[in-house]
Structures are given as structure tokens and as C-alpha cells.
Amino acid sequence: MSLALVLGGTRSGKSGYAEALITRHHASGDPPGADGRDRWVYLATAEALDDEMAERVARHQASRGGGWITRECPHALTEAIAALAPGTPVLVDSLGMWVSNRLLAGADLATERAALVGALRASRAHLVLVSDEVGFGIVPDNALARRFRDALGELNQAVAAIADEVVLMVAGLPLKVKG
Template sequence: MTCTLVLGGARSGKSRHAQALAEAVPGRLVYIATAQALDDEMEARIARHREDRGPRWSTREAPVELAEAIERAAEEADAVLVDCLTLWLSNLMMADAALQPRFDGLCRAIAACPKPLVLVANEVGLGIVPDTSLGRRFRDEAGRLNQQVAATVTHAVFVAAGLPLTLK
């Protein structure tokens, strides 16, 4: 089945592009959200994104248990969109979870997904080196996660300034 990773920086247009890919599939769509509304600004963002998606979409929240959410969503949807892997990584790090087993489980769920699947992730390694050890660890783990997922999916796209560039 088609699995696509959509990478890009903040406000690059990656989520919009990913949503369009999923909406090209007829039928029921499931949006798996990894964000958590921990403050008013994030709550407003989440509400705005829900409005943008429209009635074909149902939303499932999976701040940590992402592999399981993909498996469940594939049972009920014709296409699945995960937004975003970078927030999922942040949630795992804040929970002090062992990362590699989670990465491996995610890649297994991606490979086994019988429906079209689109995953969104930030490319955080293009900027300056973070000045804190936590920031550097986050950047490095995000890079590792993106590489593993890119190796697993059938397609990968990098979005900059709203323009998609096919990588794979």
C-alpha cells in the first residue's frame, strides 16, 4: 500500500500537502493527532486544524501510542493521516520513554498498514546546532526517526515554501 512521509520546516506547507494527499483517496479519512493541547495557543491551533479538515475526517488522538492508533485507524478508514511524528517524539522524550523500541514499532505499523498512510514530520536538522543538550538530543533523535520512517515508506516528499519536492 502507498505510504508517504511528508517532511518540511515550520510553516512550510507540509501539513496542507499531506492533507491533500489523503483527501485524494475516496471514502473515510482518519486523522491521527499527536499534539496535546497544553496551552491556549495550542488549543486554538488544534481547533483551527479540525475546522480545516471538514466532515470526511474523524480524529483520533495518539500522543504516545502511535503504532497502535495506526493499526486501529486502518480498520475503519480508507486513508490515514498522522500529524506529526515530531510532536510524537517530543511526547515520548517528555515521558522518558525508550525511543528505539517505539521507532521500531512505528515502522512495523507503517509497513503493515493495508490502507494509504500519510505521515508528517518536521525536518529540524537544517538550522543551527541547539545550545542545550536536550535540544541537541531532540534534533538527533528526530533525524534518526525521520531516516527510519523514510526507509520504511514507499514515498517521501520534502516541502519548502509550499512546494513539494519528491525525494523517493
């Protein structure tokens, strides 16, 4: 198992960098799936609830190219990670969307965080997780946004603690924080 966490702000280059980590480190020269192993797996947490978000999702999918199997898991991320085969190269994009989805669903975020971290620890897949760094901004002016910021910050800390590698993206440039 390996676990990398890629953090950054909006449009910092997180997803592209994370995709390159997967494809660069898990390319055998054969097309994904040619050796009988699973292809690169993209666990997508976004829900396209409006036209603008649907367009964003479509752009993300088009930029990835072939070789990826996308599994939608806006709520069941923990279960999706627990079901991964050993050695599978997996990109999770993003923890921020997942926290938002679970928060709006009224979930117990501390319990959800513990379950997700447990699944990450138990997984034998090669995982790269993307998340928003929320600690650089101002204190939000409403309670829901503050709950989101706090929950994601706590999840980022928990994942970073068990990660082999942590990278902070700034203006498209990777800054290695751990590993």
C-alpha cells in the first residue's frame, strides 16, 4: 500500500498532479488493464447537480484521457476504498466534495472521518487523495461554512498523519511537505 495526499487551493493544479502521480508510478508500458489488473481507478466524489458542475465534471473526464475507470462515490467513499483490490492504482478526487456531501446529508462527521481513515489504513491499494487546503483563508461568515472548513481541516490532518507522502500545490508547483 502507498498513500499520497495532494493538497491545494482552487485551480492550484491538484488534480493534474495527482493524475500524473498515478499514471507515472503505475504505468507498466502496457495499456491499463492489459495485464489482467484493474485499470487506474478514479473515485469521484462530485455530484453534478447543475449545468455548471456537469460541465466541470465533463472537462475533468476529458482531460484524463483513456485508461481510467470512474466510480461515482459521492457518499460511499469509505465503502469504495474498502472494496479495492490490492495493488490497484486509485485516485480519490476530492475529499472536500465528499465532506461537503456528507455534511449536507447530516452525517456524523467525526464517525465518518474515523471510518474513512480506518479504510485507508486497511487498504492495500496505491492511493492518491486530492483535497482542498482550507487553512489559509478567512474565517467563514456562516456556521455551515465554518463546520465544513473545520471538518475538512480535521480530515486533512488525519489523512496526512498516515500518508507516506503529502504535497502542497501552489500555482501549479508541487511543494513536498512529507515523504
